[in-house]
Structures are given as C-alpha cells and as structure tokens.
Amino acid sequence: MLLFALQSVAIAQSSVTETFKKHFNEAVQNVEKAEHADEQRALLNTSFSKMITAVDRLESITQLSEDEKAQLNSFRSGIEEKQNELNGQDGFTEIQDEDLVDFSEYSQQYFEQANRTVTISVTTALLIIILIILLT
Numbered sequence: 001m002l003l004f005a006l007q008s009v010a011i012a013q014s015s016v017t018e019t020f021k022k023h024f025n026e027a028v029q030n031v032e033k034a035e036h037a038d039e040q041r042a043l044l045n046t047s048f049s050k051m052i053t054a055v056d057r058l059e060s061i062t063q064l065s066e067d068e069k070a071q072l073n074s075f076r077s078g079i080e081e082k083q084n085e086l087n088g089q090d091g092f093t094e095i096q097d098e099d100l101v102d103f104s105e106y107s108q109q110y111f112e113q114a115n116r117t118v119t120i121s122v123t124t125a126l127l128i129i130i131l132i133i134l135l136t
Contacts, residue, residue, distance in 0.1 A: 020051065024111045031104040037097030041086065044104055048083040052076055082107045 027047035034040045055076045064072065081090075086103065088094025095103045 021108075021111055023047065023051065024108055028104045028108045032101055037100055040100040040104070041095075041097075044086055044100070044107070045083065048079055048086070051079050052083075055079070078110060082110065 024047055027043055030043050031040045034043060055072050059069070059072060084090040085092040086095050
C-alpha cells in the first residue's frame with residue numbers, strides 16, 4: 001500500500017510539472033509564430049498570469065503544509081519575477097521587442113528546471129492540473 005501511495009505521489013508530481021511545462025511550451029510556440037511584438041508580449045503575459053492564478057487558486061482551496069506553501073510561494077515568485085522582467089517592473093529593464101522569442105525560450109528553461117523545487121501531495125497535484133486545464 002505504501003509503495004502504491006509513493007508511486008502515485010511521484011506520478012502526480014510529474015504530471016503537475018509536465019502540465020506547467022506543456023502549458024508554457026505551447027505559449028513559447030505561439031510566441032514564435034506571432035508576427036508582432038505586442039502579440040508576443042501579450043501571449044507571455046497571459047501565460048504567466050494563468051500560472052499565477054492557478055497557484056493562487058490552489059492555495060485558497062486546499063489545506064497545504066507549511067513546506068508546500070513555501071514551495072508554491074517560491075514557484076509563484078519565480079513566475080512573477082519572469083513577468084516583471086518581461087514588463088520592466090520591480091527593478092527590471094523591460095525585455096526589448098526583438099528579444100521576446102529569446103526571453104520566452106529562456107523562461108521555458110526556467111520552468112523545465114522548476115520540478116526540482118515543487119513537490120506536493122497527490123490531491124494538490126491533481127488540483128493544479130485541473131486549474132491549468134480550466135484556465136487554458
């Protein structure tokens with residue numbers, strides 16, 4: 001039973017990570033296809049906002065341990081930092097229009113590495129997956 005539970009947690013955590021990666025990968029592909037910088041910037045902002053909203057909703061509807069809260073806050077902070085960098089807020093210089101595709105790829109690498117910091121329960125993981133799907 002314990003082995004099954006541990007395997008379920010690992011699969012759910014992998015699914016959460018894969019859901020965020022898939023979501024942002026689609027955003028990067030759309031940015032690469034977009035012809036105008038305004039559209040590219042809007043696509044990135046929308047993607048960042050959806051991920052932040054998913055994390056916020058998750059926090060508001062679940063009972064998280066202190067460790068899970070800290071991990072989600074860290075992940076949200078990373079997303080917010082990328083969005084601030086994109087828009088030149090909170091001490092960052094705005095990403096220039098000609099650099100938006102490179103920035104989207106750079107941000108994608110950040111999310112590819114994010115799975116090392118987000119480890120959460122199966123229930124929480126499933127809620128994140130549902131929220132991302134609903135926001136898409």
